[in-house]
Amino acid sequence: MTNLPAQITVVMAVRNAAATLRDAVDSILHQTLAPAEVILVLNGCTDESQSIADDLAEGNKRIRLEKTDSTGGVAAAARLGCALAKSPLLARMDADDLSHPERLEWQYAALRENEADLVTCRVEALNSQGAGLDRFIDWANSLAEPEDFRRERFVESPVIQPGVLMSREAYQRAGGYRVEDGPEDYDLWLRMLADGACFVQAPGARLQWRDSATRLTRSHDDYSEQRMTATKARYLARLEKVRNNGVAIAGSGPIGRRLAGLLLAEGVQVHGFYDVAPKKIGKTALGLPIWAAGDLLAKINSPVLLGCVGRGGRARVRSLATTAGYREGDDFFACC
Incomplete structure (x- = not known):
């Protein structure tokens, strides 16, 4: 992985995020290590997200707009965005989160230094809805070395998806996101780890992860305890x-x-x-x-x-x- 160029595609699935989309995209466009492209996949939006995305893309050649219906959910949107990416590195981002300006730079440095396949970052909660989320974030933030991720992989999902930078090669080798019942991100991390992928954390990198009662991990059956345990x-x-x-x-x-x-x-x-x-x-x-x-x-x-x-x-x-x-x-x- 040490020879991978600093060419990053950011994939962002967008579902009715009119209130936060502009700030999320702005935070990823103004990175100290600028992404080569940002793919916004509009996932069956019924609010003003489409018009905001059109406005953001106008005159900005780095922003690419794609569409899916809501049938396959975030998994189908993420899979489409990653399939269309042109860069050797893929970063994920949610349409209601905020990336620290140096997030990608720190993650790319950690990827090269550790010859890693996937790099996480430290996450801070925005508007946390409860102590359970705070405990989960503290636990995820404690995972830093490859052995931590392998040891803890069956406790919970060891990676917070919108804070990921990963090699496209390792992603594709594991089969990418799959549209099925259950948490598409946890399913992917477990497949990548089973394939021998190296995960590390870039402790200097930061993501502000917005919590709400309607966040998918709180509101959708795919992320329920039953589906997590089945995975x-x-x-x-x-x-x-x-x-x-x-x-x-x-x-x-x-x-x-x-x-x-x-x-x-x-x-x-x-x-x-x-x-x-x-x-x-x-x-x-x-x-x-x-x-x-x-x-x-x-x-x-x-x-x-x-x-x-x-x-x-x-x-x-x-x-x-x-x-x-x-x-x-x-x-x-x-x-x-």
Whole structure:
């Protein structure tokens, strides 16, 4: 990746963003490392977004306008924009966010320095609607090195999409965005990581990520917890050790049971659950045994261990797993 020229196409899917579109585009046009082109994909807009986009593109040869209907949603819009990009590097941006003037310059420097395939940036919330988003951003901002992204990839989506710079080659090699039920961005990151892509963070780069009650990740079924968990299960089931050894799940609560059910549907052997609640130990969930957490040391049948105890218990499960000899990212994964 070190020889990739600083030629960047910014792809922005636009859906009824009249109130914020002009500022978003302005923030990306006035980068210290100017993009070669900005592709605005109007995705079934019914407000004034089209006329604003026309005005922005008039006299500016770097701005290119495309259209899709709303059927395929943001995934289809992003896929179209990336397919039409002429540059070797692709940056994503949302029509209601703001990029710091040096964002692309810092990300390009990090891509070259680390020979990376994808570079994230640090994100700040605009008008945060709750503590949950703030916790997610803090967690995503903590991922900086390639091993962080690989280790944490089944906790949550490890990349905040509108803050991405990536090589077009790595994007295409993984198959690009796909239009299907579920989070199109998380699906792409998991495929890229499975393909061996190197992810890093450019800590100097910044994105202001606007939150609202109508933001897709809050309002659309594709980004629901159920769809996220189904995506995790699909890619966990493709891991060789998971296929060969099956899994044991730390946590027999709703999250663990849901993941277990999805893995069983994928044909994965689920050996059982570990739990700390005395009243659960010795009973069953989904017809599978529940063992005491201390039995992690036994590594029953050497299955891959999946931690499903929520953010508050993640550190405890990691400690138990490390003591038991599990290697995170190989035979142990935190999954929430």
